[in-house]
Amino acid sequence: MTIRENILITGASSGLGKGMAIEFAKQGRNLALCARRYENLETLKAELLELNPDINVFIRSLDVNDHDAVFEVFDAFKQDLGRLDRVIVNAGMGKGASVGTGYFHANKQTATTNFVSALAQCEAAMAIFRAQNSGHLVTISSISAVRGFRRAMTVYAATKAGLTSLSEGIRMDVMNTPIKVTCIHPGFIRSEINEKVEKVPFMVDTDVGCRAMVKAIEKEEANAFVPSWPWALLHWVMRIAPASTIRKMS
Incomplete structure (x- = not known):
């Protein structure tokens, strides 16, 4: 299996992005980290270098909704590291409410960030x-992504289905080329995006979820549902459930 030495992660200042950065630092990978909150990235960089002083960590401020900046920042990271071996399109948000209840602005923000801005990141990475x-x-x-959901998750789920x-x-x-997707x-992994949710079945802590995500990423399979228990099975049940x-x- 190819070792991806230089890894770019968006939305890396907290939550799942930060958790994945920590796991990859433990493995000795060089990291290019971006997010809106630069001060959080500075703190994370110091933490990662203390964890593994032998890696390179580059940080840049990026609002993924500034689509021109996405291309500029990705190209700058490539110059920093010489090449990018893996790009993780992680930045996202979960604002929203039931459609037609007066929260179009919040739903539009989520739709733009989670899909249009994800497209910008994919375009920049794939170029x-x-x-x-x-x-x-x-x-x-x-x-x-496997089904429609109600209330605050209506637009969020739709954007994730689109991303899938x-x-x-x-x-x-790019099938049958050296480029993998x-x-x-x-x-349900605990993170900033769902920190106000009190009780959800099968919820796991951020570190547990991020370890599962990194393990799945390293396998480079087309699709992965993580943690594998129960989601590798449950996603099939969800597809046919009433x-x-x-x-x-x-």
């Missing part, structure tokens, strides 16, 4: 990978 004729694109979707489909299309485009579907059952999950 670099095509020029190199190598690389590993990783998109962070969600278990919610986008990932599959990109994968088909993996779509990760996390189950809408009334899915309704109870959100």
Whole structure:
């Protein structure tokens, strides 16, 4: 298996992005980390270098909704590291409410960040990978991509379904080339995006979830549902479950 030495992660200042950065630092990978909150990235960089002084860590401020900046920052990271071996499209948000209840602005923010801005990140990453004729694109979707959900998850789930489909299309485009595409579907993992949610079945802590995500990313399979228990099985059940059952999950 190819060792991906230089890894770029968006949305890396907290939550799943930070957790994955920590796991990859333990493995000795060089990291290019970006997020809106630069001060958090500075703190994380110091933590990672204390964890493993032998790696290189580059940080840059990036709002993924500034699409021109996405291309500029990705190219700058490539210059820093010489090449990018893996890009993890992780930045996202979960604002929103039931459609038609007066929260279009919040729903639009989530739709833009989770899909249009994810597309910008995929475009920037794939342009670099095509020029190199190598690389590993990783998109962070969600278990919610398999079905529609209600209330605050309505638009969120729709964006993740779109991201899963986008990932599959990109994968088909570069099939039988040295460029690989993996779509990760996390189950319920504790992070900033769901910190106000009190009780959810099968919720795991951030560090447990991130270890499972990194393990799945390293396998470079087309799709992964993590943690594998129970989501590797449960996602099939969710696809055929009655809408009334899915309704109870959100």
